[in-house]
Amino acid sequence: MSSQPAVCFHKVCFSYAAEAVLSDVDFDILPADNVCVVGPNGGGKTTLLKLMLGLLKPDSGHIRVFGEAPEKMQGALGYVPQHMHFDPVFPVRAIDVVLMGQVGRRSFGFSTRGDRRRAEAALDQVGQLAQAQAQFAELSGGQRQAVLIARALVGSPRAILLDEPDAHIDPGRRDKLKQLLDYLPTDITRIMVSHNMDFVVSSVEKVICVHRHVHVHPTSALTAERIRNLFGSDLRLVRHDREHPTATGHHHPQPAGEPDGGEY
């Protein structure tokens, strides 16, 4: 079990209608890896996650999650979606949202005391136990994101997949979320999509760059120039707390341009 990769993509191609989103994607993520997926908007980051989750099927190639087809491993992955279009008057408390993280195809009847205890423990883990009885819609963006992370963690997943967890958080609250992500359990695989390199947490070991094609870099090899090549030129690199060894290896194709650039 430990020898096989957590996620394995082999010659994966995917397109929406006629538009190719990913082509010839090959990479492995090892168990307990802490990986960040970066790339321009529309470059295929979210698609990559959805393929891992079995929510999308590749046009060709194959994907294995812990050695199995993704749809067989859905219980083993904790997912934190980016856009949750929830109904603000949906009657649901924070604890109810976390409880849903334990519901699977074979969940019949009522939740057990054990389910509730685990849900409370997960809320505690993300520092939101005090909000357990609060209406989900009434929480702040950061609190909601923490609750969604608790929902992903509550089923004791072997991997957690986060899609732009910082997307809807105001800048003042980002540090708290970042701290939370830094303290995710280290024995599970952590895969985070981010548009915002500034947000890439300090413990990330590998960066997967997605722009139709996929390239994997150890974080240590990630230079300003590479990022500029990937995203276009109008960028600011904010984090510089690592050494940057000389760049070797491939060059990314120059993207057509990233209109909103973002802060890096």
Add this chain to the structure above:
Amino acid sequence: MGGFFELLADPDVGFLRNALLLGLIGSIPLGVVGSFVVVRRISYLAAAVAHSALGGIGLSLFARVELGWDWLPPFAGALIFTVAAALLIGWIAVQKGQREDAAIGTVWVGGMAIGIIAIAKTSGYNDPMAYLFGDILLVRESDLWLAGGFAILIVALLALWHRQLFAVLFDPEFAAARGLRNDPVYLLLLVLTALTVVTLVSLIGVVLVVALLTLPPAIALARCQRFGLVIFAAVGINLLCISLGLWFSYVLDFPAGPSIILVAAGLYAATLFR
């Protein structure tokens, strides 16, 4: 008022007692299923399913009278039509890119048109009004057994599936990532809506039954923050509306179905203005 309770207790006069009992039994599936319908905001879809029942009622009346199919009670026709309508609308709704609203409209009016034509072509006097708005005299004792059976079936199915259904309604994408099958769970809700409608159709009719499916949960949602409480409150509000409505209809000599609906509408209006 005394007359109302005397009439209820009179062993020789069953219609009022049957109507009240049917309403009390029906309150349970109405409140439970209605709560899911309202939080998912598919009242219009439930309305289409309910209205389509008229097609089944009309055709079974026609078959009984014109073809001699005495074994086919109107509720059976309503059951077949509403379940088929629920599955058809649900199937169209889950096909991405289809015009769901047009399909809902077609099922809605198509079912009613079939019903009205079938009733018109059935010999003897049949008043479509009775099926549209309910007729307290249509409620028979056998309906009570049927309603009881349906109520138990509906509550049992939801007791088993409510967590999956709730997860799918709240966040379909996350539910799918957990391996839940969104479409069958959604279709289950629509079929349960169909069964609920059939349970109550003789008392309040195909047009009005939607009001009792949707108004009590909407009233409950304005006050309760927990979904479990919404369900219990919706059942309670249904009990209140049906009992009060029947009493008003007796005292004021109004038709029963519309009286019940006006109580529900009045309560809903009160929650808006308080």
